[in-house]
Amino acid sequence: MRRALTFSLGRTGFDATSHSGKRAVCALAGATATLLASACATLVDEGHARECRSVVAAIEAPDAKITILRSAVGEAANSVSVDYRLVRASTSQLRHVVCRFGEANAEPGRDILTGVETAQGPLGEAQLLFLRRFYLEAPGEVPPDPGASGTASLLVLPANFALALQQLVAALPSAAIYGLLASSYALIHGLVGRVVFGFGDLAALGGYATLTGLALGAVASSPIALGVGFILALWVSASYGIAAGRFAVLPALRAKGQAVVIATVGLMIALAEYSRLTVPHSLIWAPPLLSSPIALVRAQNFVVTVTPMQMLSAGIGLMGAFCLLAYQRWSVFGREWRAVSQDEIAAAMLGIDRDRVFTQSFAIAAALAGLSGYVLTVHFGQTGYAYGFTLGLKALVGAVLGGIGSIGAAFAGGVILAFSESAWSALFSVDSRDLAVYSLLAILFIFRPYGIFGRRPDSPSLS
DSSP states (O other), X not given: OHHHHHHXXXXXXXXXXXXXXXXXXXXXXXXXXXXXXXXXXXOOBHHHHHHHHHHHHHHSOTTOEEEEEEEEXXXXXXXXXXXXXXXXXXXXXXXXXXXXXXXXXXSTTOXXXXXXXXXXXXXXXXXXXXXXXXXXXXXXXXXXXXXXXXXXXXXXXOHHHHHHHHHHHHTHHHHHHHHHHHHHHHHHHHHHSSOOOOHHHHHHHHHHHHXXXXXXXXXXXXXXXXXXXXXXXXXXXXXXXXXXXXXXXXXXXXXXXXXXXXXXXXXXXXXXXXXXXXXXXXXXXXXXXXXXXXXXXXXXXXXXXXXXXXXXXXXXXXXXXXXXXXXXXXXXXXXXXXXXXXOHHHHHHTTOOHHHHHXXXXXXXXXXXXXXXXXXXXXXXXXXXXXXXXXXXXXXXXXXXXXXXXXXXXXXXXXXHHHHHHHHHHHSOGGGHHXXXXXXXXXXXXXXXXXXXXXXXXXXXXX
């Protein structure tokens, strides 16, 4: 009771800290916006860009040295422009090539190369046919990509260390997804003391909104598609979250027993069925974005690479978690959240509206879930209503693993789970990975329900 009074009555003494906390949150949000803006500036279909770079290697002399300078969206619709430097016989030239793509008649939805513009003029119809048939689409090895050259000077690591590093890099998007969803669980669990399901399905809705934003950006031929998808994912998931929390979860919290568990499980099923009935049954794939590999180090027989999208996913996950922690620590909402979580009766006596705090918490948690759906969609190119159940349960494992009573601990648990999944996939059969994850959930609930970083129930962590 005394701690709740201290949190609530100490508003005047925390004003300066609150303002600095808000400035920190704004700075973090600005950094996220800058990261997204820089990513949007290179919004190009990487599959098309890679094929166009392979065209460069085909049209130039075999003994020429090619250095790719830039791959960007061309001026014409569905085209890619590649700028490169050509060095041959001690002479250096700056050149470019523009590749146009169109839908194949035999395979709807599959783009093929329909035109190539070079510095010497366009390729003829026969040249284009032979280029596709006997070079780009020939069975066997993939045509060389000049943009992937220059790995000879990289640091050489032992094969085991290089493989472990590649697995860690590959787990970055999953770490962001699980970490954000685990933070959603922890935010609500810390407030009401119960697990509220349904955030995985809110992530799926955020993924559908992301696909809509990417489609809108593509129709407008605009490089801000990632930004549009980002905004739509947050807005749609937060809107559904507010409605679900206000009209389904909050009434169940007032009831006794396990009403909230039954209500949220029903909400999870209802959201999945709603998505199944309202979303088109045909798969809609987003183009591969920001997936040009960047070489880091190499082993004797392979190169460890990272893509800009993997780095962007990790940045979004970290920014989302840091913004939430900063906002909860230094804002008025954070003090009210802590007061309600410690003693809601004392908080109500001091004028704090418990229902409003819960609704705001559910909106933030749903927005985090939508952000995880955004990362899922832009990185893997697809989402689905069936993903919600699996994502939700795995994120719950991560939250319990780290400590569901603390947002920071839950986020760390989600990150640990993602890296553990990646390690399991590298060492054991992928088919048994989910079995291991769900078995871990049962073991944790039995032997250590407060998690690795959490505290026992008699001394709860509210960070």
